[in-house]
Each structure stands twice: as structure tokens, then as C-alpha cells.
Amino acid sequence: MIAIINTGCANINSVRFAFERLGQTPEVITSPEQLKNFERAILPGVGHASVAMKRLIEGGWQEAINDYQRPLMGICLGMQLLCESTEEGNVQCLGKIPGQVKALDVGSLTSPHMGWNHLMVHRGHALTKGLDINDQVYFVHSFAHTVNDATLVSGEYGQTFSAIVANDNYAGMQFHPERSAKVGTRLLQNFLDWQV
Template structure:
């Protein structure tokens, strides 16, 4: 049983459909009290970090996520919200994944980083099973988590950044696995199969 947390800051349907294609029947939840009843959970997110973080705090999600002991994965902004802090709005985040989110230093490249890009495996993990070097996934972001010990997979766009992170029962994918074709489907299946 997979919960998709609806904080009003994400396109829930594309994530739900991606899991349905894997034979799962995820439930979109709108109340923090519901979270404890699920085996695993997804925190999707798009938009501005400070707005999304305020919604999490104001609506009681921060406590529910802190108490959750099963696999929980953030996608895109959802991953960034699991980290310690972000420069986007200069806000403290949930602090479940070590590290800080900063604006991508893209140099002469355009921002946001949008489109298909390669992945580099930094550490083997249940979430990286079957991932081959230099496979491509779909990104849309202008802020990113710095590479550190929580980084399982990294990407590069002007600078190296974390593409997949994990710490304890919390994980995050900076890209959109639900928009990343067969590779994205494989990575979502890895999340379904992830045992702590």
C-alpha cells in the first residue's frame, strides 16, 4: 500500500499513473493522520520551496513525516524538502536527508536544468538496482542537493549534484521518474521493492 502525499504542490496524477503501470494501486492522501496506515509513501512536489514547506508545517505533515518509520521518497521538490535547508526562500526543511539545497551554478548553460541527462552511480543501493552507467532521466529544476554521503546517484549540469539520495528510511529523486520512461519505471519498482 503506497500513499501519495497531496500537499497541493504537485501533479499527483502523473505519479499515481506511473505506479498503476507497475500494477500498484496507490492512494492519494490529504490528511497527515492517514500516513501511518501505509507501507510506503511518496512526497511529490513542484513549485517554490518556501511555499511548499509552509504548507507541510501548517497542515501537520512535518510531524507525520518525522514519525514515519517506513520507506518514504521525495520526488523533485519533494526530495529537496526532505533535506536540511534550501536557498530557495532560505527556509529550513524537514532535515531527514543530510545536506543543503543550493541554486545550480550553471555557468553559461540555461536555467532551469530541463530535459534528459545522464546519471552516475556513486553507491550501490536497493534503489539503484539495475541502473546502468550513463542512463538518462528527465529533470526540471534550478536548485539541487549538494553531493555528500547521502548521495547514491549524481548528475551534472554546470556542476555535479545529487540525483538520488537516501538516509535510513528516507530517500529522494531529483528527477521525475514518472516521466523517465523505462528507466524511471525501473527506479520506481526499486522503491516498491525496497526493504529496510
């Protein structure tokens, strides 16, 4: 069973519908005590990092996520919140994935980075199974995780940034797999298949 963590900082329905299309019946949970009852979990997120992090802490999610031993994946802002810190609001995050989140240096390009973009696989992992050099996914972000040892896949927009990261049982996708058509569906299936 899949839990979708509802902290009030995400569009839950699009993520829920994406898993339902894969034959799953995810449950939206609002209490950290519920998390331990699920085989895997999703931390979605949109909005400002400092607001979302404050809600996580005040809601008691920090300890529950820290104690969780099964696959847990953050999407978009949810991925950023799993990292060590972010420049957006200059806040400490959950620290489950090594690395900092910084403002994208887009140069003359428009910010935020919004739309379809290619991916580059850095190393093989259960989460990257079936990814092809021609695959594109849908991004909406102006901050990103710097490329480091946790980076499985990167993207390029003014600079190279982490698109998929993983550390132990924690993972993140900077883009929106639930809005990324067949490629996103494959990546969500990879998450369902991932054994840690």
C-alpha cells in the same frame, strides 16, 4: 499500499499513473493522520520551496513524516524538502536527509536544468539496482542537493549535484521518474522493492 502525499504543491496524477502501470493502486492522502496506515509513501512536489514547506507545516505533515518508519521518497521538490535547508526562499526543511539544497551553478548553460541527462552511480543501494552508465532520466530544476554521504547517484549540469539520495528510510530523486520512461519505471520498482 502506497500513499501519495497531497500538499497541493504537485502534479499527483502523473505519479499515480506511473505506479498504476506497475500494478499498484496508490492512494492520494490529504491528512497526515492517514500516513501511518501505509507501507510506503511518496512526497511529490513542484513549485517554490518556501510555499511548499509552509503548506507542510501548516498541514501538520512535518510531525507525521518525522514519525514515519517505512520507506518514504521525495520526488523533485519533494526530495529537496526532505533535506536540511534550501536557498530557495532560505527556509529550513524537514531535515530527514543530511545536506543543503543550493541554486545550481550552471555557468553559461540555461536555467532551469530541463531535459534528459545521464546519471553516475556513487554507491550501490536497493534504489540504484539495474542502473547503467548510459541511462538517462528527465530533470526540471534550478536548485539541487549538494553531493555528500547521502548521495547515491549524481547528475551533472554546470556542476555535480545529487540525483538520488537516501538516509535511513528516507530517499529522494531529483528528477521525475514518472516521466523517465523505462529507466524511471525501473527506479520506481526499486522503490517498491526497497526494504528498510
